[in-house]
Amino acid sequence: MSATRVFVARLAGCTVFDPAGDRVGRVRDVLVVYRRSDPPHVVGLIVEIPGKRRVFVSINRVTSISAGQIITTGLINVRRFEQRGGEVRVIAEMLGRKVAFADGSGDATVEDVAIEESAQGEWEVSQLFVRKPKSGASPFAKGTTAFVTWKEVREKTVSGEAQSAERLIATYSELKPADLATTLLDLPAQRRQEVAEELPDDRLADVLEEMPESDQVEILSGLADDRAADVLDHMQPDDAADLIAQMPEERGEHLLDLMEPEEAEDVRFLLAYAPDTAGGLMTPEPIIVSADATVAEGLALIRRHDLPPALGAAVMVTLPPYEPPTGRFLGVVHFQRMLRYPPHERLGTLLDQGLEPVRAETSAAEVSRILASYDLVSVPVVDDHHRLVGVVTIDDVLDYLLPDDWRSHPEDDNEVAQRAAARAQLETRSIPIQTGRRATDASR
CATH class of the missing domain: 1.25.60.10 (MgtE N-terminal domain-like)
Structure with missing residues (x-):
């Protein structure tokens, strides 16, 4: 190992490489197990690989830990990690815990944990970085910090008291x-x-x-x-x-x-x-302007840092009032078109004449087809009086189409086949509604 002691909080986000130098993923936590009298033993790392899948990497497969990177043997089981009984995540579960000093001098809170190589390929918790409660009444006062060994403290749990997060x-x-x-x-x-x-x-x-x-x-x-x-x-x-x-x-x-x-x-x-329906998928907070608004005004509105990218891709032009449901919907101006015209140009002259809005009762399948057919990231939604009531964005449609457990990603060929079938159904306008919890694998 290129380091024999490392603080776990500094490992979070570190890149993991295989021996060839190819990136494997990033460290998200360190897994330990408690022992009767000795310090907790490190069993491995929780690593996030592409696809946001969390996998377990045994500490025995880690060959080097240095500043900002970790090197493994490259032999990694890509099954999704599932925590077993007796295992403790250092970042998720140990940081923030209260401990009491064995000599009776008071309590402290764990702010970081150092792990150290005790033998070839064997790692254990060697030190804790702790902070004592502040002693002064000033709101700016902070408690003193100290480095202690595992044997110098004992974990303190109070019934009903939530662990600090x-x-x-x-x-x-x-x-x-x-x-x-x-x-x-x-x-x-x-x-x-x-x-x-x-x-x-x-x-x-x-x-x-x-x-x-x-x-x-x-x-x-x-x-x-x-x-x-x-x-x-x-x-x-x-x-x-x-x-x-x-x-x-x-x-x-x-x-x-x-x-x-x-x-x-x-x-x-x-x-x-x-x-x-489009009404159920839409957001009622698009950028809405009058036909007399200028390109400069439109660009200023879509520059808002808190505006989702899909909503910033176009502005909606309507008659007053300019809050949904608005006055009569006039059309859409895409931001790329605004970039091609001088700042003083009126937006009412730049409307996309080929984009028709959808009705609030339009099916999700039809909205998906329109977005895909015309390479759009959003489509306006109007009511029976042709008033703008909202906008359906591509992320709204994806959230609807994907199953609840999409973040778990396909685990096997059967799931891949199911996704392919869902895509085929989409192409024929049959949109399945799927639900489910996150999938986990019981073994490493």
């Missing part, structure tokens, strides 16, 4: 919402809920939008009503509507009452449409 959240702060969602889904249910409790409302909203609806409901059901409503306020209206639709009617209605009135109004509006 702050350190785990800090470790994964740079992850994109989709990657953090995958990470949370791999955690034990109790730990997942603890982390959800600690995440800021907007961050949790982004993460929930990347999860299967069944897991969304499970997490939201574990939150207090006021907190759940705040999280729903930060979600995209179509995602919030889909989530509330999966909840018991009484609780869903209660959460709607607790939400901000404007956000709740958008969600109620979407809940009025069947889920397999």
Whole structure:
């Protein structure tokens, strides 16, 4: 090994290579097992390989650990990782735990864990980096830190007290919402809920939008009503509507009452449409402008950093009012066309004359066909009075078409065949609705 001691928090995200120098994946956690008296023994790494699949890599197959990279023998079982009884994830479960000093000098919180090679191919926990509670009353005061051995402390658990998730959240702060969602889904249910409790409302909203609806409901059901409503306020209206639709009617209605009135109004509006129609798939927050708006104004609107790319691909031109349901829908101006004209050009003169909107009751299958046939990333939705009520984007359609367990990816040839059959059905406009939980493999 090129290093005999390494702190686990620094391993998160490190690239794993095979002996030929080809990239295998990235480290997401370290797996240990506790022993009766000796420090916990390291059994392996949890590595995310392409396709966001988490796999187990035995520590015996790790030949080198150095700054920013890990080299393995290249012999990796690509079956999906599933945690076994007695195994503990260092980042997900040990960081943030409270410990008591064996000499009775007080308590501390684990902020990092060092693992060390004790023999050839054998690794164990050698040190803990801990922080003591702050002693001053100042909000800027921080507790002192210390390096301790495993034998100098003992884990402290209090019945009913949730394990701190702050350190785990800090470790994964740079992850994109989709990657953090995958990470949370791999955690034990109790730990997942603890982390959800600690995440800021907007961050949790982004993460929930990347999860299967069944897991969304499970997490939201574990939150207090006021907190759940705040999280729903930060979600995209179509995602919030889909989530509330999966909840018991009484609780869903209660959460709607607790939400901000404007956000709740958008969600109620979407809940009025069947889920397999354009109205059920659409988002009611497209970029809407008047025909007199200029190219400069249109480009300024789509530059908003919080705007999803699919919504920023075009602006909708309508008569007043400019909130759904708007005045009469006039047409669409694609951002690429705006780039070809001077800033003062009126958007009303740049409408795409070949793009027809769909009705709110149009089937999801027909919307999918239109997006695919004309290479579009969004299509406007109008009501019976030709008023714009929303936009269906390509990600809305993909979320509908893919099964709930799509993040688990095909495990075998049968699943691959099933996906091929689903694609064939799509081509004939028969869109299956599939549901399911994440698939796991019981063995490594």
